[in-house]
Structures are given as structure tokens and as C-alpha cells.
Amino acid sequence: MFKKTAVAALVITSLSGCALMGGPEHVCTPDTRVDIPVAEVELKSTEDQRVIVLPVDMEFDDSAKKKLQSVVRNDLEAQIAGSGAKLVDRKLANKLKNEIKLAEQSGRYNTKGVPIADLAVLTEITASEFSKEYVEASSWVDDDGESHYIPPKCRFEVEVKAVAKIISLPGMELVKRMELEGDERTSTETRSSSCKFTTSQYASLASKAASESVQYNPELKKMLAPSSTVVELRTCEEGPMVKIAMGSDKNVSPGAEIAFSKHMKVDDEIETFGYGEGTVVNIPEHGIKKKYSWVAIDEKVATKVNKGDAVKIMPKACDSLLDLECQTQDLLGL
Known part of the structure; x- marks a missing residue:
């Protein structure tokens, strides 16, 4: 595995260029509301669970x-x-x-x-597996003829x-x-x-x-990940958008990716069928309220959405660019 410091620059470089994509500038007004069917099965949101x-x-x-x-x-x-x-x-x-x-x-x-x-x-x-390794001292000469010495060290690792x-x-x-x-490792210089x-x-x-x-x-x-349901659909010049029953109370943020799915009863079981994704709009004051938020979707998703369909925040692999352990694992697909 690469060392965290070795991938830090690569991680930050690859992710720092990511920015919220351009989206609608206004929330569609109430008179643009579209009548949609009610979902066959409406499940509980995480707030109710x-x-x-x-x-x-x-x-x-x-x-x-x-x-x-x-x-x-x-x-x-x-x-x-x-x-x-x-x-x-x-x-x-x-x-x-x-x-x-x-x-x-x-x-x-x-x-x-x-x-x-x-x-x-x-x-x-x-x-909980513990391992240790003794690494002998080593030295090398760089291209400028300067000598470098690496002292002996012990490496320790635990995998849980x-x-x-x-x-x-x-x-x-x-x-x-x-x-x-999960695994964690450390190393120390040693004389033994x-x-x-x-x-x-x-x-x-x-x-x-x-x-x-x-x-x-x-x-x-x-x-x-926080989940809830579709409240309504509106469509206007800004494009189709849906109101979902979770907002700042669930830490919904502009640009968050939202997955849509239907729950259908098949015999005695409930089956789940995903049908699209959307993005929480980046509209200050109006896009995200305490109990609801607006999600921009495309025309294809708009034709499938029902009131009461399940929506779920698609969690980010890592919460912070500074969390190098997480960024390293995500970058390497671990």
C-alpha cells in the first residue's frame, strides 16, 4: 500500500478541481406543480426509524x-x-x-x-491481528554524490x-x-x-x-445514509425538480447526490428498484429548508417519479480532503 504522504498530493490535486456543476438558479413556483401518482409502497424515512x-x-x-x-x-x-x-x-x-x-x-x-x-x-x-517487522539500517548515495543514512526501525501493524x-x-x-x-500501522526508530x-x-x-x-x-x-420520500414535482424553464422531505435537519447540502427508488410489493416481500439520480440545487435561502429541499432531475427521471418514492443521500466516500487515510483507501479502491 502506498504511504499516506505519497498519495496526499495526488488526492488533493485530483479532488480540488471538483466543483458543483451549474444548476437551476431559481426554484420552480407553485403554479408549475405537476400531478403525479402516489407510490405503491411508502417506506419510513430515517427520521422515523x-x-x-x-x-x-x-x-x-x-x-x-x-x-x-x-x-x-x-x-x-x-x-x-x-x-x-x-x-x-x-x-x-x-x-x-x-x-x-x-x-x-x-x-x-x-x-x-x-x-x-x-x-x-x-x-x-x-x-485482531498484530504483526511487527524489524528493518535494518540502510544507506544510499544520490545523483549528486551525497550519502544518506536511514536508521534501523520497527514497523507495527494491527488489522481488525x-x-x-x-x-x-x-x-x-x-x-x-x-x-x-480496518488496519493501522506505525513505525519507530530502534536500536534493538x-x-x-x-x-x-x-x-x-x-x-x-x-x-x-x-x-x-x-x-x-x-x-x-439519510433517506426520506418525494413530496412533489414541479417543472418550469429551470427544468424539472422535486421536493424531498429532508433538509438541513439531515445535513443536506447543495450539490449532494440523491438516489431515487420505488418500493413494490411482490408476493409477500417488498422489492426495491432504483430509477435515477438528482442533485440538490445550489440556491441560497430557497433550495434547502429545515425539513425539505429541492432536487434537480432530468426529464427521464421526471417521467418515473411518484409521490412517496424513496430518496436517499448518496454518501461521499470521504467527508474531508484532509482525511488522508480515507482519501488513500478511496483512491486505491480499498
């Missing part, structure tokens, strides 16, 4: 076990909270862990009264692996199963080839790898 994150399982012994479990759970909860969904109280999640896990195995979950959540997140850390399952409640259907992987590494140093490195496994997983980001 309740998610329970169970304590993280880890079946093998490890000196950093509690810390790894805590990091993974905290980061999962942070991702879910960022999507706008409501988190079930952690104390209740701890209490219901065994009950929900047994229900997953049997395929049945008996609820009394109002269901505790719509989705449950079950996670297990399956590996986990499995996360998203389960629907109370039906106990598996919505998504994801492999989570034994490359000693303390328990606290290992815990720190492993924790960073565990956090990376959650934060940089594209499937998880997509699964937990």
Missing part, C-alpha cells in the same frame, strides 16, 4: 478486548445518529441482547405492545476484522450483512531488533484500526 445497536461480540481473548468492543459500538451509534434515525437507549439494548440474538436464530421475535425498534445491528469482532448484520424487527429478516475491515511493543501501544493501534473498520466502510455508509 428506530435502531437498536447491541453490545459487540468478541469470542476470542485479547488484551484490548473491551476497548475494541467499545470503539466499534460507539462508532456504529455515531453513524446511525448521523443518519437521523433514533437510537434505542443503550441500557435497554444491553438488557435485550440475548433475547434478540435468540430471536435471530429462531426467526421469531415476540413483541408486546409497540416494537422497540425497526432495525437491530448485531456485530462481532472476528479478528468484524461482521455487522442489520436485522429487521420484529420479522427478523436479514437486511444486510457486511464485512468490516526485538521490536518491543507495550500492551497500551497495541490497544491504541488496534482501537484506531477498529474505528477505521466502521468509519470507512462504503456499504455501511450507504446503508445508514
Whole structure:
């Protein structure tokens, strides 16, 4: 893998030239509203969803076990909270862990009264692999005849692996199963080839790898991205645009890419069919309000859109150009 510093310039150069594409300058007025059919199936937005994150399982012994479990759970909860969904109280999640896990195995979950959540997140850390390497000193002479000396060093790396399952409640259907992987490395100059590494140093490195496994997983980001529904369609000289039921309250920003899909009932199951994308308009004061925003779409998508269709923010691979770990992984397709 390339070093972060080696790709930093390439990453920033490749991404800094990206800018919001030109879009409509005005929101279509109410008199340009177009009558559209109502969706066959209207699902909940993330604002209406309740998610329970169970304590993280880890079946093998490890000196950093509690810390790894805590990091993974905290980061999962942070991702879910960022999507706008409501988190079930952690104390209740701890209490219901065994009950929900047994229900997953049997395929049945008996609820009394109002269901505790719509989705449950079950996670297990399956590996935390530590490796070290001693690199001997080396020297070289550059083209100008100057000598350079590289002192001996020790390299340390931890790779953390986990499995996360998203389960629907109370039906106990598996919505998504994801492999989570993260790695973190460091190196130090040394005078000894034994490359000693303390328990606290290992815990720190492993924790960073565990956090990376959650934060940089594209499937998880997509699964937990804020979602809502289509409210209305308007079309005018600026082109077709739809109003969606999420805005600044879900951190919708100008230029955000929005995916549109229909949910249809087939026999006893709900199937999802994507049919296009759009871009949140960059119109100050009018394009994005607290509870809604406007999305520019093309004519082809406009002919397919229904009121109540699902819309979802397409998450960026990385939130910041300065996050070189994320930018490196995205650039290399990791």
C-alpha cells in the first residue's frame, strides 16, 4: 500500500478541481406543480426509524478486548445518529441482547405492545491481528554524490476484522450483512531488533484500526445514509425538480447526490428498484429548508417519479480532503 504522504498530493490535486456543476438558479413556483401518482409502497424515512445497536461480540481473548468492543459500538451509534434515525437507549439494548440474538436464530421475535425498534445491528469482532517487522539500517548515495543514512526501525501493524448484520424487527429478516475491515500501522526508530511493543501501544493501534473498520466502510455508509420520500414535482424553464422531505435537519447540502427508488410489493416481500439520480440545487435561502429541499432531475427521471418514492443521500466516500487515510483507501479502491 502506498504511504499516506505519497498519495496526499495526488488526492488533493485530483479532488480540488471538483466543483458543483451549474444548476437551476431559481426554484420552480407553485403554479408549475405537476400531478403525479402516489407510490405503491411508502417506506419510513430515517427520521422515523428506530435502531437498536447491541453490545459487540468478541469470542476470542485479547488484551484490548473491551476497548475494541467499545470503539466499534460507539462508532456504529455515531453513524446511525448521523443518519437521523433514533437510537434505542443503550441500557435497554444491553438488557435485550440475548433475547434478540435468540430471536435471530429462531426467526421469531415476540413483541408486546409497540416494537422497540425497526432495525437491530448485531456485530462481532472476528479478528485482531498484530504483526511487527524489524528493518535494518540502510544507506544510499544520490545523483549528486551525497550519502544518506536511514536508521534501523520497527514497523507495527494491527488489522481488525468484524461482521455487522442489520436485522429487521420484529420479522427478523436479514437486511444486510457486511464485512468490516480496518488496519493501522506505525513505525519507530530502534536500536534493538526485538521490536518491543507495550500492551497500551497495541490497544491504541488496534482501537484506531477498529474505528477505521466502521468509519470507512462504503456499504455501511450507504446503508445508514439519510433517506426520506418525494413530496412533489414541479417543472418550469429551470427544468424539472422535486421536493424531498429532508433538509438541513439531515445535513443536506447543495450539490449532494440523491438516489431515487420505488418500493413494490411482490408476493409477500417488498422489492426495491432504483430509477435515477438528482442533485440538490445550489440556491441560497430557497433550495434547502429545515425539513425539505429541492432536487434537480432530468426529464427521464421526471417521467418515473411518484409521490412517496424513496430518496436517499448518496454518501461521499470521504467527508474531508484532509482525511488522508480515507482519501488513500478511496483512491486505491480499498
